[in-house]
Amino acid sequence: QVQLVESGGGLVQAGGSLRLSCAASGSIFSINTMGWYRQAPGKQRELVADITRGGSTDYADSVKGRFTISRDNAKNTVYLQMNSLKPEDTADYYCYAVNYLSDTYWGQGTQVTVSS
Numbered sequence: 001q002v003q004l005v006e007s008g009g010g011l012v013q014a015g016g017s018l019r020l021s022c023a024a025s026g027s028i029f030s031i032n033t034m035g036w037y038r039q040a041p042g043k044q045r046e047l048v049a050d051i052t053r054g055g056s057t058d059y060a061d062s063v064k065g066r067f068t069i070s071r072d073n074a075k076n077t078v079y080l081q082m083n084s085l086k087p088e089d090t091a092d093y094y095c096y097a098v099n100y101l102s103d104t105y106w107g108q109g110t111q112v113t114v115s116s
Contacts, residue, residue, distance in 0.1 A: 002026045002105040006095045009110030012085055016114070020080040022095030022107055030099035034071060034078040038091035038112075048093070049080060063089075085114045 008020040024031060035050025035058075049059045049069040057069055068081040078095065095107035 002028065002031060002097050002099065004095045004097060004105055004107035006093070006107040006110040009093060009112045011113045011115065014085060014087055014114055014116050016085050017081070017083045018085065018112060019082065020093055020095075020110060020112075022078045022080075024076040024078075024097055027099070028076045030101070031076075031097045032100050033098040034096070035069065036078075036080050036093055036095055038089075038093045040088075040091040043091075045094070051078060082112070085112075087114045087116045090114050 003025045004022055006020060006022045008018060010018060012018050033050050033052050036048040037045050038048050039045040047060055048063055049057065049067055051057045051069045051071045053073065059067065066084045071078045090113050092109045092111050094109045097105045
């Protein structure tokens, strides 16, 4: 089992920045990919960014150039640096982790609100 605890959400004005953190505990040795999804009110959950244990990253087109995902394997933590935030980035952001058996674990979510 893997437990994920997110932090760093909040309210920010358009153009501002936030950094989300997600700390993993439990069977952390089994984790390969970690990342972030988001879900805005009335919309489907969408992948924001992910990163493998080796450091390969992937981003949604809507956040490329503005968001940066990083990972500290020693601290078992993944970060999402969000710059140039837009009102359309407003959503609940969920950290997830996938182990080498393709089991997926989810955090509880953290709210990000970007005011115009």
